Amino acid sequence: MRNAVLAILAALVLAVAALPAGAVAPDEILEDPALEQRARDLSANLRCMVCQNQSIDDSDAPLAKDLRVLVRERLVAGDTNGEVIDYLVARYGEFVLLKPRFSWNTLLLWAVAPLALLVGGATLFVAARRRTRTLATARTTTLSDTEQAELDRILAEGGDGR
The missing domain is CATH 1.20.5 (Single alpha-helices involved in coiled-coils or other helix-helix interfaces)
Incomplete structure (x- = not known):
């Protein structure tokens, strides 16, 4: 019985360890849970310009942190999700999007x-x-x-x- 409990506990520890670790630092998290969720949704779809195949939400790169902070600043300033995305695309190009928009260019x-x-x-x-x-x-x-x-x-x- 004790071995079964230990096996289940070990499986739970491994399952938790296998989850993706977000790189969002506690000092970046917004007080408003709705705004924080919007920021997480946006940053999960934005590419880290350093790592290139990671979202800024998952990346520990300093540029990714700057982008996460920028997203949160824009949301606190009252921008919509679309305005934040448009701002970042204007600044960094379509490459900043993990899933490119469907357009003539793409x-x-x-x-x-x-x-x-x-x-x-x-x-x-x-x-x-x-x-x-x-x-x-x-x-x-x-x-x-x-x-x-x-x-x-x-x-x-x-x-x-x-």
Whole structure:
């Protein structure tokens, strides 16, 4: 019984340790829980310009901290979520967004994966049809009398054709 309790306790400790650690320092947290939640939602979708594949919410980089503070300052000043995002995009470019907006500038980015999937599927379909036709043609092809006689002669001699 004691081993089972220890195993459950160890599993809980490992589960908690596996959770992503937020890099938000206690001095950054806003007193208003609604504003803090908005800040967390925004910063979870903003890219750390140093780490590049982490959100500013998860990054310990000094620039990420500056961006988290900037987001909170803008929210306290009364900006909407959209205004905060627009401000950061104007300042740092679309790269600051972890999920880029759909626009003419990002059309290629959004279209490449589905197009590659379609091209790959079409290629496989054409190759399969071509193979099926080749196999069907090979099965229905008969030898002429001359070819059949040559084949019989080769087989009678031992099959090596010499």
